Amino acid sequence: MTVSTFKHKVLRAIYRYFMFFLIVAFLVTCTTSLFVSVLSESLDVELTGDNLQTAAKLTFLNVLALSILFTAMDAIRRKLTTERATKHITSAAQQIVQGNFDVRISPVSSFSADDNYNEIIDCFNTMASELSSVETLRTDFIANVSHEMKTPLSVIRNYGKLLQKPALPEESRVEYARAITDASLRLSDMMTNILKLTRLENQQIYPKTETYDLGEQLCECLLQYETVWEARDIEIDTDIEENVQICADAELLSLVWSNLFSNAFKFTENGGKVTLSLSSDEHCAIVKVSDTGCGMSAEMGAHIFEKFYQGDTSRATQGNGLGLALVKRVIDIMQGDICVESVVGEGSTFTVKIRRTQDES
Numbered sequence: 001m002t003v004s005t006f007k008h009k010v011l012r013a014i015y016r017y018f019m020f021f022l023i024v025a026f027l028v029t030c031t032t033s034l035f036v037s038v039l040s041e042s043l044d045v046e047l048t049g050d051n052l053q054t055a056a057k058l059t060f061l062n063v064l065a066l067s068i069l070f071t072a073m074d075a076i077r078r079k080l081t082t083e084r085a086t087k088h089i090t091s092a093a094q095q096i097v098q099g100n101f102d103v104r105i106s107p108v109s110s111f112s113a114d115d116n117y118n119e120i121i122d123c124f125n126t127m128a129s130e131l132s133s134v135e136t137l138r139t140d141f142i143a144n145v146s147h148e149m150k151t152p153l154s155v156i157r158n159y160g161k162l163l164q165k166p167a168l169p170e171e172s173r174v175e176y177a178r179a180i181t182d183a184s185l186r187l188s189d190m191m192t193n194i195l196k197l198t199r200l201e202n203q204q205i206y207p208k209t210e211t212y213d214l215g216e217q218l219c220e221c222l223l224q225y226e227t228v229w230e231a232r233d234i235e236i237d238t239d240i241e242e243n244v245q246i247c248a249d250a251e252l253l254s255l256v257w258s259n260l261f262s263n264a265f266k267f268t269e270n271g272g273k274v275t276l277s278l279s280s281d282e283h284c285a286i287v288k289v290s291d292t293g294c295g296m297s298a299e300m301g302a303h304i305f306e307k308f309y310q311g312d313t314s315r316a317t318q319g320n321g322l323g324l325a326l327v328k329r330v331i332d333i334m335q336g337d338i339c340v341e342s343v344v345g346e347g348s349t350f351t352v353k354i355r356r357t358q359d360e361s
């Protein structure tokens with residue numbers, strides 16, 4: 001204990017004693033004088049100055065003793081009910097400050113302590129477990145980013161070294177330069193996705209709602225892949241209900257559609273088929289993106305919305321496992337729903353449900 005905390009404790013004890021002294025002095029003086037005056041009247045006894053002086057001295061000593069007794073009893077009560085619980089909470093909070101998020105406080109007995117302490121302890125434990133899971137997410141995220149960056153960076157380094165060789169044939173030079181460009185594009189795509197995800201997670205982007213035709217937006221997004229489906233002979237089938245107006249953030253939603261389309265094309269073999277359908281009811285618009293691609297197992301399906309998860313490692317170079325995490329985040333912000341049905345070797349169908357009007361929040 002430092003000198004200043006000791007001084008504080010002494011001053012607090014004196015203050016408490018003084019408060020008890022005032023209360024006891026007031027009560028004892030009032031009751032004694034009332035008692036004495038009633039007694040002297042009823043017995044018709046005249047009180048002398050000496051009598052009064054002795055009574056005053058005795059009353060004063062009485063007040064002093066009672067105040068000491070009350071202060072001591074109050075100190076013991078505090079020790080048992082308040083100080084023990086606050087000591088636990090303070091030392092746990094100090095551990096959190098030092099970065100130990102595993103600390104938890106066990107509840108205090110509600111017989112000895114105020115029940116409010118258990119409420120504080122409950123909140124504290126919830127806060128500690130939230131902090132601990134945020135910390136795990138953060139460290140996992142950093143580990144994943146560093147891991148994902150390593151491959152393109154080593155491609156750039158290796159091909160950069162090869163480019164330095166003198167008298168390199170023109171063909172190899174172009175090939176190495178292309179590999180470097182592809183790797184740097186992958187890096188920049190990953191960074192863009194990480195930035196988008198971070199901004200969405202920190203809720204710095206709030207939906208800027210506008211009313212628009214969802215069918216038109218879906219067709220515009222799908223058309224961006226025209227060169228892909230033509231080059232790979234992929235059949236396109238669309239079933240789009242007309243005039244489905246929704247009030248939503250168009251920019252955010254186009255991120256969802258382009259990720260779903262790009263996956264559908266990426267995981268579908270040449271000559272396959274991608275189907276887009278849009279239907280609606282009074283409250284929701286329902287979009288389905290199906291493909292006849294490789295599909296995924298139930299185990300894979302359970303993880304696809306996690307950051308950096310890539311089920312099909314043979315196509316790992318074509319993505320970074322952030323696309324569906326972004327999609328899920330956007331759908332969550334819009335209070336919508338996304339699910340996937342898939343059969344390995346037959347294809348997958350992603351179904352997105354969006355409320356036609358968004359809550360103002």
Ligand code: ADP
Binds near residue numbers: 318321323
């Ligand atoms: P990426 O496509 O960059 O790998 P995503 O987050 O978009 O990352 O997808 C995560 C994983 O989900 C993919 O690696 C793949 O295994 C699986 N996946 C997504 N869409 C499909 C699909 N249409 N067909 C089969 N698997 C898919």
